[in-house]
Amino acid sequence: MSKKGEHIYAWVKDLYPVNRSLSGDGVRQTLDYLKQLLPNLQIIEVPSGTKVFDWTVPEEWNIRDAYVKDECGTRVIDFQQSNLHVVGYSEPIDEMLELDELQKHLYSLQEQPDAIPYVTSYYKRHWGFCLSESDREALKLGTYHVKIDATLEPGSITYGELVLPGTSAKEILLSTYICHPSMANNELSGPCVAASVVQWLQGLESRRYTYRVLFLPETIGAITYLSQHLEEMKAKTVAGFVLSCLGDDRAYSYLASRFGNTLADKVAKHVLKHHAPDYQTYSYLERGSDERQYCSPGVDLPVCTLCRSKFGEYPEYHTSLDDLSLVSPSGLEGSYRLLEKCIIALEQNRNYRCLVPCEPQLGKRGLYPTLSTRETKAAVATMMDFLAYADGDHDLIDISERIGVALDELLPVVERLQNAGLLVIADAPGIECSGTR
Amino acid sequence: MSKKGEHIYAWVKDLYPVNRSLSGDGVRQTLDYLKQLLPNLQIIEVPSGTKVFDWTVPEEWNIRDAYVKDECGTRVIDFQQSNLHVVGYSEPIDEMLELDELQKHLYSLQEQPDAIPYVTSYYKRHWGFCLSESDREALKLGTYHVKIDATLEPGSITYGELVLPGTSAKEILLSTYICHPSMANNELSGPCVAASVVQWLQGLESRRYTYRVLFLPETIGAITYLSQHLEEMKAKTVAGFVLSCLGDDRAYSYLASRFGNTLADKVAKHVLKHHAPDYQTYSYLERGSDERQYCSPGVDLPVCTLCRSKFGEYPEYHTSLDDLSLVSPSGLEGSYRLLEKCIIALEQNRNYRCLVPCEPQLGKRGLYPTLSTRETKAAVATMMDFLAYADGDHDLIDISERIGVALDELLPVVERLQNAGLLVIADAPGIECSGTR
């Protein structure tokens, strides 16, 4: 393992304490941090009340403090201890309440008595506190001082956008979200792995595709962004990935696009098969993140979702247990490598046509090994099998799947044949004209 | 169970004693009875000798009495006891015969010694008697008086036709037959369930499709009708069902169209999967009723066949054991319900397109439950899953199959979304232009 995973882990750690939500200064603070890593990141504000398709940008929420004090003045629930203690988008309140009244505004999990659940109420005015079941059981009868020092008023939502131009105007989309308070796998693994991928992309000598990378509040952020860029994205996007829950060390997950048949799906499945053959497949019926918007009928972008333990499928999900101990440098680095491989696959996935009819004579070009070993035999077989399907109608992944050789292993073979003047690029017109199905 | 099954059963019982055949007064009597139930039924006569494609309408057969008397004058085989005793379309005869001569004209079943078999000889002049194997064994040596008081002479064949207009000129075909003597499952269940379905259709406030309902003598009736209406039916028919053997309480059967890929097949399989998941599937190679004509290469209508115990597949088939005890009100009502569901599915099966890009905001329309229970969660999931595929390219059954929710359960969801102004109808041009593959 390189240092890559440790760097990403350090960013996750830095961003962990920040109190993010759908809007507000926690989001801005997070994007400012990312802009230090990615100076080209543009930070955009969209005012409350803006119509975005069927939705309206909500008011901005900021919170300074919140607690429930018992009769002795002890904070029995304290926002300073964990920002999960307050229901996201809670209205301000400052009242004295009897326990039975207070109970109506408390959320805990009977099945996970030590976990503070993560609860929000974005579109319905409400206030509430979350706490562990065991803390809840310890609450005694009496009068409590309930205070949420928050504002919920016209402002804006904030997102980050970064475009890395490539040789082609055709685009790869990477989308991740920055709207959850102190939780590590869901969500900080997503933006931090994405940032690391962008750093690597920036360092490449050349990029075939243009990259559009988005750091958005989930759902409303994606809808807002799409409402501003839909036609452009439909015209340009060749493939895209929603990045979420990428930090733990458990199996990888692939969540298919609406019909599971886009270039993004094809690349993700090919790479996972070789990189992490024990990965889990989820159908679009098990969707839950911004693929819901990108793949919706009126949008229909070629996007699938990549995770390690998928949202909603691991026990710590949406609780205080999704903390810094759940994610690891190796987990984060594995996800980074997966994405790197997916992007290399996309960049390299071309259609080639062999320039000579019949099999070429490899020997006269020094492409046939003089020493015949098991390894050289396999190498020749791969070369001949590739040539046998290099008809211009099939891309590298198609051929890779057909001849049973990972794209990784095929690329040096292609390079050698290209250097020998035996191949010409014959890309499918589809790739150059439209990224949608 | 409603009274529906009992009404249908009563009709079966009324029609049971009538001696039907390919032609003759029994057919007319049956159609007259059905016309009492369905006043719009048109009864049509087609003269013997009429050329109908590769066939010729045969002579008309009527029988008044028939028997075999022994030397004591006792009727040992008696048409008055069962109209199955006479081979259908027997020539008249009045002769004295020795037992060994008589034997050549007797039909019985060794494997079912108590059953009278059902035998016909429509296109080859012949006479014969059918009887149980046990009765046959009881016949003693001697001279028998054999008499069939029948006429086989120019006349006509008779069929019933009923057209229920709908909003569209596109048609659903229902076809059933009325040419078998006293047998209950094959055939009276077919026309009686069909009559009940027509009564229901007539009572509907509106019908999207036009319905063409045919009560025909099998094979020659379908060929005759097609020879008169082929081009019209090819232009208009969207889906059709041959209705046969619909009265017993055993499993349902679906017999596929020639390639199994018409709208009729799609609807039948979808409805059966949810209504009667233990149904049997038969390939077109196991065909036997009028699907043989409707699906023939030169006709090629989108028609499949629905049965309970399929013709040829149940032990009582084509014997006197297929009597009133084999069919039941519940068996008949089940078939009625199946057809009702198939027709509702056809009527409701449209392509819808969601009018907004991205997911719509259900909350502001009151479509999002305020109380979150397992049931409301499932309801929201169904609504969101439907919207996720409401792209105008897939009809309700496609979506239903994809999201794993029966069409039945999807319809109220669609209605709610339509009322909320979120959907527009975007029917496949195929449906409006042609019903064939």
Place this chain on the structure above:
Amino acid sequence: MSKKGEHIYAWVKDLYPVNRSLSGDGVRQTLDYLKQLLPNLQIIEVPSGTKVFDWTVPEEWNIRDAYVKDECGTRVIDFQQSNLHVVGYSEPIDEMLELDELQKHLYSLQEQPDAIPYVTSYYKRHWGFCLSESDREALKLGTYHVKIDATLEPGSITYGELVLPGTSAKEILLSTYICHPSMANNELSGPCVAASVVQWLQGLESRRYTYRVLFLPETIGAITYLSQHLEEMKAKTVAGFVLSCLGDDRAYSYLASRFGNTLADKVAKHVLKHHAPDYQTYSYLERGSDERQYCSPGVDLPVCTLCRSKFGEYPEYHTSLDDLSLVSPSGLEGSYRLLEKCIIALEQNRNYRCLVPCEPQLGKRGLYPTLSTRETKAAVATMMDFLAYADGDHDLIDISERIGVALDELLPVVERLQNAGLLVIADAPGIECSGTR
């Protein structure tokens, strides 16, 4: 079994001693022998140095004698004993060598100690001897006289071509090779079975298709031939078979074309399923003979390969154990029959359309049996099932597969229906325009 297999076996026996190679007099001698069997065979010489696509025709090799003598003057390795003893295309040599020097030029098989391996070095100047592992172990230290009396100099390669015209200019290709020294299954079974098939084809009253039959040195011969006839063959070839290893009594093998979807594949699989249901299927990834050229992207002819024990898959392959005892009259005759059936299938495989809508009335044409037995019932079912799919869109093999009746059994039914005037030929335009996928 007829005498067919014995005739073919006798030819194999006659040709067995001849020392064939990629070029030289052994090839000419073999083609002269075949020309006695097939007087229309054209024998063509292509000079060394001719450019053929990516390749160049190599120099011609002829060998008169070769041996390794020990110090007593005894031939311890002797070309006169077996022409496999000399590495194919060995340069001439006449030297005294110590055993350790000699060893560098010896080839044997540790796993098969009694077999002489077959080794060649066509495109790299080299010399060598092959011997059994046990003979090799018996070699004593000492000085050996090594002599190869061969010439490797400008000349030509030689191939045989035979075209049998048919009613249509569309062609069936049969390709086999004649470049291996004394080995029986690989290769003499191939050209000898092919010769027998051609004799049968010549004797046919009429042929629908034109037949192009090639006897070539493998690889360079096919490339040379294609370089001279590519456009013509692309325009005309409907289906083709590479014939190799057809003489033993073990299972048949089918090696698919590049995508496994040509008419040749369809016919081969249909015939094998009924003729030899235990046949082995190999993917194009396991290719090895001239299908490598015929199916290459720039050539793309509809060709698959037929064998009994496939090259590379049986223990005797490419050794002296592939001798006259490995092949048999029955093995050769079985292969002959398989090819005969494939060709009959191709000749007969047409699209038919039934001329009447609905089912025809078979009775009035005497096509309906008066006696009903299990056999006549099956015959009528086959006839009706064929008619049910005779829609002009499906060829006989399609229908055969669908109704589960071998083409063999279908042909007389088709003939009877055609004689009755019920069918019209409605061939797919594809077959008449292009043989490629």
